[in-house]
Amino acid sequence: MASRRTPLGDRARYWFDSTLTRGVPALVGWLAVLCLVVVVPASAVVVWTDPNAPAPLPARLVQVWRLTGETLRLGGATGAPLRVMLSVLLALVALLYVSTLVGLVTTALTERLLELRRGRSTVVERGHAVVLGWSEQVFTVVGELVAANANQRRAAVAVLADRDKTEMEEALSTKVGPGGPTRLICRSGPTTDPAVLALTNPAEAGVVVVLPHDEPDADAQVVKTLLAVRAGLPDPDSGPPVVAAVRDERYRLAASLAAGPNGVVLESDTISASLIVQAARRPGLSLIHRELLDFAGDEFYLISEPALIGRSFGDALLSYTTSSVVGLMRGHVPLLSPPSHTPIGRDDMLVVISRDDDTIHWEDCSPLVEKSAMASEQPSPARPERVLLLGWNRRAPLVVDQLRRCARPGSAVDVVAEDADVTLREVDDADREFGAGLALTLRRGDATHPDTLRDLDIESYDSVIVLGRDPGHASDEPDMRTLVTLLLLHRMERAAGCELRVVTELIDDRNRALAPTGPRADVIVSGELIGLLMAQISQNRHLAGVFEELFSAEGNGAHLRPASEYVLPGHATPFATVVAAARQRGECAIGYRSHADSSQGPAYGIRINPPKTETRCWSVRDEVLIVGKG
Template sequence: MKMITWRDRLRYQFDKSMAAGPIALIGWLAVISLIVIVIAGLFLALTGITPEGGEPVSFIEGAWESLMRTMDAGTMGGDAGWSFRGVSLVVTVAGIFVFSALIGVLSSGLDEKLDELRKGRSHVLEKEHTIIFNWSPSIFDVISELVIANQSRRNPRIVIMASKDKVEMEDEIADKIADLGNTRIICRSGDPTDLYDVNIVNPQASRSIIVLSPESDYADSEVIKTVLALVNDPDRRKEPYQIAAEIRDAKNAEVARIVGGSELQLVLADELISRIVVSSSRQAGLSAVYTELLDFDGSEIYAVEQPAIVGKSFGNAVMSYDTSTLIGICDTDGVVHLNPPTSRPIAAGERAILIAEDDAMIKLRSGDFEVDREIVRPPVHHQPTSERTLLLGWNRRGPIITQELSRYVAPGSELMIAANTPGLESVVAGLSYLTENLAVRCAVIDTTNRAALDALDVPSYDHVLVLGYSDDMAAQPADTTTLVTLLQLRKIADAANQHIGIVSEMIDVRNRNLAAVTRADDFVVSNKLVSLMLAQASENELMAQIFDELLDEDGSEIYMRPVTDYIAIDRPVNFYTVTLAALIRGEVALGYSRAGVSGHDPRNMGGVVVNPAKSDKVTFGANDRLIILAR
C-alpha cells in the first residue's frame, strides 16, 4: 500500500476546496493577494526601497502601496526609480493574474447559476397555485381552461413539473397559448414520481393539483406513484389536497382510489371518451352539451348550499330558479344524487347542484311565473328497435365503445368494425359485450379507400362512428386519416342522396374546424374533453362523481329527445312550461337543440343551448330537440 505523504494530504485538501465552487476559488484568490501584498510590504519596509526622491516607508505604508498596484495596474505608471519599479511590476503582474482569475471565476459562477435556473430546479414559493404534473398534448387545453377560470382571481399561478426541459416547456406554451390573461406560468423540470422533486413545486401551499397521464408505456403507474408521493409525504400538510388525476385503464382505478382516498378525483380518460362517443353516435349534438358543461366559457356545474330551498321538494326547487338549472343534490355525506325523485325534500346542510353561467347568477327567481299547461303533452313511450352501427378505425377505446354500445341498443342490433389494424380479427374475437343485444363482425380494410368503403354499403347503417388510429399514429397523422375517411363518407352520402349519421373522434381540437367541411353530425374531441374534465375537477371536488353518474347507464343520463314529445309547438312557450313537462315525467330539462342552425358558431355548439332563462319564450320547430336529464 502506498504511503500517504503530507504533500498528498495538502493536494487532497486543495482539490476539495477547489471543488467547493466559486466561493472557495474567490477565497483562494484573496489569500494569494494577501500573501503578495504582505510580502511586498515587508520587502519595501526591510530594504528601504523607495520611489526616486521619496522617503522610506513602513510596513503598513508599503502594504498599502502594494494593494493599490494590485488593484489598479495604472498606479505604477508614475513610479520613479528602477528598484521601486521592479517591486511594483511584480506586484502589478500578480494583481493582473488575481483579478483576471477573479473575473473568470465570477463569470463561470454566473454561468453555472444561469444553467441551474435554466434547468428549473429551484424551489417554488408560490401560494394558492395550481400544480400540473407531467406533460402531454392535453396540457395546453388544461392551461387554457384554467386561464379562463383564473380571470376573477388575483395573481393566479400555474406551476408545471414534468420530465422535460424547462425552456422547451415555456417555449411550447408560448407557441400554443396566445393569451394567458392574468395567469403566470412557472415551469420546473423534475421527476413527478420522486418525492424530493414533487416538493420543489410546493404542493403544501397549493389550491389544487392536476396529474396528467404522461406519454409512456406505464402511464397509469406513474400517475399513481405521483399521487402516492403527494399524499404519503411525511412532511405533507394536514389539510386535504384537491387532486384530479387522469387514468387511462379502468383496471387501475381501484388502486388509484386506494392510494388517493378522498383527496383524489379520478378522470378515467378512455371510459369518458368512449361513453361520450357512444352517446353522441345515437344522439348527435350530445358532445356539445358535455363540452358546455365542462368548459369554463359558458354554463358550468356548481355545488353550493342554498338555504332558501331547504324544506322544498326537489320538483318545487327546480321551478324556483330562472337563470340557473337545478339538476341534483349532494347530501351531507358527500354523495351526489342527480335527478332525484321530484318529491324528495331538500334537507339542511345539503348542497344544490346547479348549472349556471356564473356562481353570481345562482339566485332564486323574483316574482311569479307562467306555465302554459294546455300545450303540455302526456308522456310518450317509444319502443326501442334494433340498430345497425358501423365503426371505422380502431384504437384502445374500441373495446370500451363496443361494450358500452351493447348496453344501450335493443336486442338484434349489429356492429360492423372495419379498420386498417393488423390482427383486428383476433382482437374482436376477444371482446366482452352483451351478445344478446349486439352481434359484432369485423373486416380489415383501408378506411380511407373509397372502394373499400363502398363494399361495406355505408348508407345501410343507422349510425357511423369514426375513430382515430391514435395507438399507432401521432395526433396529427391520426386526425388526417380521420379527415380523409370523413371526406369519403361525405362523397358516399352525396352519391346516395341520403343523410348518414356520422360521429367522429378527433384528437386535436385544432382539427375540429377543418373537419367542418365533412358535414359530420358530431365530433368528439378526445384530448379536449379529458382536459376540460381535469380542469373542472381541479376546481370542483364533486365533478368526477357527477360525471360518473351522468355517463353511467344505471344513473341519470343526458338525452336529446323530440320537443314534440313534451309540448305542442303551435305557439311560443317559455322554458318554465318545458321544465314542468319534464318534471311530470320525473326528468329535468337542461336546454334544447335547434335544428338547421347556421351562421357564425365560434364555439361549435351546433344549435345547442344549455341552461336557457326559463322566463324567455322560444318558438320551437318540429325537428328541434330537448336536452333532458333522465333515468
Template sequence: MAEETPREYGQGTFGEAKVSKRKIPFRIRVSSFFDAALGSTRGFALLGIAFLITLALVMTGIQAGIALVNVLNDDASDANNFVNAFWTQLSRILAVGDGGTWGERIMGVLFWIINISISAGLIAYITAQFMALFTRLGRGLSPVFESKHTLILGWSPRVFPILRELAIAKSSERRPTVVIYSDVLRPEMNDAIANNCGDLGKLRVITRHGSMTNPTEVARANAGEAHSIIVLRADEAGDASVVTTVLAMRATIGDVHPPVVAEIEDEHIARTIASATDGLVQSVQSSDIIARVTAQAARQPGLASVILDLLDFSGNEIYVAEVPELAGKTYGDALLAFEKSTVIGIETADGKNILNPVPTQKIAAGSKVVVIAEDDSAIAFTGVSNVKPLVKAKASGAKQKPHHLLVIGWSSMGHAVLANLADYLATGSSIHILARKELVAPEELKGIKFGKITPTLSFVSGRIEEVVSVAEQRNYDEIIVLGYRSQMSPTDADAQTLLTMLQMKHIFDDDSNKAKPARIVAEILDSTLLPLARAASSDDLVVSDVLSALLISQLSQNPRIASVITDLFDADGAAIHLVPVDEFVAPGKSVTFGELVATGRGEKSSVIGYRHAAEATTNEGTGVVLNPDKSHTITARAGDGVVVIRNS
C-alpha cells in the same frame, strides 16, 4: 525445505485482492489538486490567498535581485531620446508610471502583468459563477414559494387545453398561478406552451424541472400549499409513472393534502389509489371519457355539445350550492326557484349526489342543490315560482326506433364505445364493424357481444369499393370512425381516420352508389388536427382526448362534481336526453323556458336547455342553448328538441 510463497486470496473470499499501486505523475497530482480546489468557493479563496502570498514573496525576491545589479539602478533618463519617448508612451498606455530607473520600469511592467492576470482570473471566476447560477435558474431547479396555486405534475399534450381552461376558470382571481413540474427541460416546456396555448390572460405559468419520483425534488413544487394538484399520465410511460408520482407527492407532504386529480387508464389501479387515499386522489380515465362522449354523440345530434358546454369553463358549469331557503321544500319547488340557473339534483347532508330525484322529494336542512350556471355568482334564489305546465300537444314516451351503426376501424376504444352505447339502443338495432384485415386479427372480434346485440363483421383491405359495398347494405343512422390506436402511432392513426372521413364524404356525394348519407362521429387522438377533421367532414362531430383535459380541469377546481359527471355519462340512472319539442308544445307556439321546466317536472324530468334545429344545419355543435333564463321566450319549430335529464 523450500520456502513457501504466501498464498493470496481473491477479494470476497478470505482476503483482499493484491492490487499493484500505479505511480501517478506529479503533473497529474497537481492538476487534480487544482481541480478540487477550484470546484468550491472556499477552495478558490484559499488557493487565491496562497497564490497572492507566493507572488508577494517572488516579487520581493525579484526586487532584491534588481537592487544588486548596478546598471538597473542607474537613471534611465540618460538613454537616448527615442527610447525615453517610447517608454513614456508605453507607460501611459499601461498606466505603470514613468519609472526613474530601469529596475523601477521592470518592476512596473511585472506588477502590471500580475494585476491584469489577477483581474482576469477574478472576472472569469465571477462570470463562471453567474453563468452557473443563470443556467440553474434557466433549468427550473429553484423551489416554488407560491401558495394556493394549481400544481401540475407531469407533461402530456393534455397540458395545453388544461392551461387554456384554467385561464378562464381563474380569470376572476387576483394572481392566478399554475406550476408545472415535470422531467421535461424547462426551455422545452416554455416553448411548447407559448406555441400551443396562445394568450392565457393574467394566468402565470411557472415551470420547474426535476424527477417526479424523488420526494426530495418533488418538495420543490410546494405541493402542500397548492389549491389542487393534477397528475398527468405520460403516454409512453403509462400508469406506472402516475402511481410513483402520487407516492412521491404523498411522501413529501403526508397523507393530508390538497385534492388530487390523477390521469389513470387502468380501472383497477384507479380504484386502488382512491381507496388507499380515502378518496383524496380522484382518477380520470381518458379513453373512458372519450368512449362515453362518443357513445353519447352517436345517440343523438347535439348531446356531445351539451357535454362539452358542461365540461369547459367558457359556458355553463356544474356547481353545488347551499340554499337555506329551500330547506323543507321539494325538488319540484327548487326547479323553478332560480331565474338564472338550472337545478339538476340534490346533494344530501352526507355528501351523496342524487340527480333528477322525484319532484316530491323533500330537501332536508343541510342539503345542497346541484345546479347548472354560468358562474357561481349567478346562483341566486328568486323564490318558488308557480308556473303552470303546458298542455302537451303529443303524448310522450314514443316507442324508440331501432338504431343501425356502422363502425369503421377498431381498437380497444371500440369495446368501450359500444358497451356504453348498447344500453341506449332499442330492440332491433344493429352494429356492423368494418376493419382492415392487416391491422385487426379476426380472433380479436370473434364472439364479441354488446348488450343484446351481436355485431356483424367485415374485414377489408381498405379499397373504397369495399367500403361502398358495406355502406350500401343498410341505411345506417350513424357511422363511428375509430383510429387504429393500438396498431399504429397516433399520427398514423389520425391520418387513417382523416382519410376514412374523406372517403365517406366522397361516397355520400357520389350519386352512382346507393349509400345513404349518415352522421359521422370520429375519434381524433391529436386535438390539433380538429380543424383538418372539420374540413374533411364539416357537418360531423369529432371528439378527441381534449375531453379528458376538460374534465381534469373541472375536477381540479371543483372535485365535488365528480360523481355528478360520472352519473350523467352512465347509461344507468340519470342521463341527458334530447326530446322532440312536440312532446312539450306544438310547433309554432311561443313559450317561456320556465313553462318547459314546469312541464318536464310533471314527467319526472329536469329540463336544462333547448336545441334549435335551424341553427344546427351547418354544425351539429351549434343550436344548443343551455340554462336560459326562466323568463326567456322560445318559439318552437319542427325538428327542435328539449334537453332534459331523466332516469333511464
C-alpha cells in the same frame, strides 16, 4: 506524371491549422503574436505623430515599448533587461490571477443563471394550483384554471414537467395566452422525485392535478407521481385535493390509494368511450358536454337553498329563472334527476347549471307554465341499432362495451379495420365479453380507401364511429388517416344526398377545424374533454360524482329528445312549460336545439340553460335537451 505544386496560400493555411491542433499553448502564442502585430505598429504611429515625443530613436523606441506595455498590461518598465523581464513576469502573473478570478465568477454566475433558467427555485405561493406532467392536456387544464381565476385578484398555477423551463413557458404563453391575474410558474424536473416536487410547494397548494400522457407506462408514472406527492406532505391524509387520470381501469384502485382520501382518479379511456357512444346516438352531445365542462359558458354549481328545505325536488325545477336544477347532492352521493316527489333535506345541496355562481337567484317560475301547450305524446320505443366502427384502438373494446350496455336485442356493430390495427382474437374477445344483445363482426379493410367504403351499405347504419390509431403508431400521424376517412364519408354523403350520423375521435384539437363536419356529425377530442373535466373537478372535487353519472351508460345523462314529446308543435310558449313537461316524465330540461339553426356553427342551434321566461314557437323538428335516463 509531374506532381502539382501546392499554392503558397494553401500551404500557409495548412501550417496554421496544424499549429492550432497543438492545444492551448499554440492558441496563446498566436493570440500574443496577433496582439503584438496590431499593438506595436499602432503604438509606433502614436509616438511618431506626437509633437512632444523625444527626437532620439532609442527614446522613441522606449516610448513605443511603454505604450505597448500599458495597452497589453505588461507593465511597460524600462531599464535593465532583468528589470524589464521581471516587470513582464509580474504583469503576466497579475493577468493570470485576474483572468482566473473573472473566469470563476463568470462560471458561478452562469451556473446560477442556468439553475434559475431550469426552474430550480421553490415556489412560495399559497393556495395555488400545481399541474404535474406535460401533454396536450396541459394547455386545456392551465387555460381553464386561468379562466376560473379571472375574477380573482391574484392567483398562480405552477407546472412541473421533465422539460426545459423556457420551452414550457413559451408554449404556454403561445397557446394559453395572457394569464391575467394568474401567474404561470414553470419548474423543470421529474414528477416522480419528491425532492423535485417540493419545488412546487404542494403542501400549501389549493389543488394538485396529475396529467396523463400517451406513453406505454403512462398509468404507472401517474401512480408513482401520486406516491411522490404524498411522500412530500407533512401529513399525507390531510394534503390538498388531488385530481388524476389513468387510462386502464386496472390502475385506478392503485392510483386512488396513492392519491389518498382527498384524491379523485378518473378513467380517461372509459369516459372517452362513453362520450363517443352518447354522441353517436344523439348528434350534438359533444358540443353540449364541451359547453358544460369549460369555464367560458354555463357550468355546474352546488348550492344550498333554505327556501326549498322540506319541499319536493319538482318544486326546485321551477324555482330559478336563469339557472337549471338537475339534481341533489346528498352527502357525497349525487342524485341526478331524482323523482319529483323527492324531499329536499336540510343538508342536501342542489346541483345547478348556471352562468356563474352570482346568477343563481331563487324566483318562482311556476306561473309561467302553460299547461295547455304541454304535449301528451309518448316516446317512441327504442329499436335495435346498427353501428359501423371504422378503425380500432385501445378504446375500441370500451366503445363496444358502452354500446352493449344500452343496446336492444338484435343490435349489431360492424368493425372495419386493417390487420395491423386489430386481430381477430381481439374482436372475438370483445364479442365474448360484451356480446349479450349485440352482434360484433369484423371486416378487413382500409377505411382510407374509397373501395372499402363503397362496398359498405353506409346508409343502412344508424351511426358511424371513426376511431384513429393510438398516438405513437409507427405509420403516421393518427389524425391524418381519420381526416382522410372523413373526407371520403363526406363525399359519399353528397353523392347519396343524405346526412350520415358520424362521430369522429381526434387526438389533436388543432385538427378539429380541418374535419369536414355537419349538423349530424360530432367530433370528440378525448384529451381535451378529459382536460376540461379535470379542471372542473379541481375547482370542486364533489362534482366528480356528478360527472361520473352524467357520462355513464346506465346513469342519468344528457339526451336530446324530440320537442313534440314535451310541447305542442307550432305553439309559442315559455321554456318553463318545457321544464314542467319534462318534470312529469321524471326528467330535467336544461336546454334545446333549434332545427332552424342546426346548420349554423359554432353552436349548431344548441342553447343551454335558457331563461324560463324565454318564449319561442316550437317546431316538430326541434329537440329538447334533458338530463335523465337514456
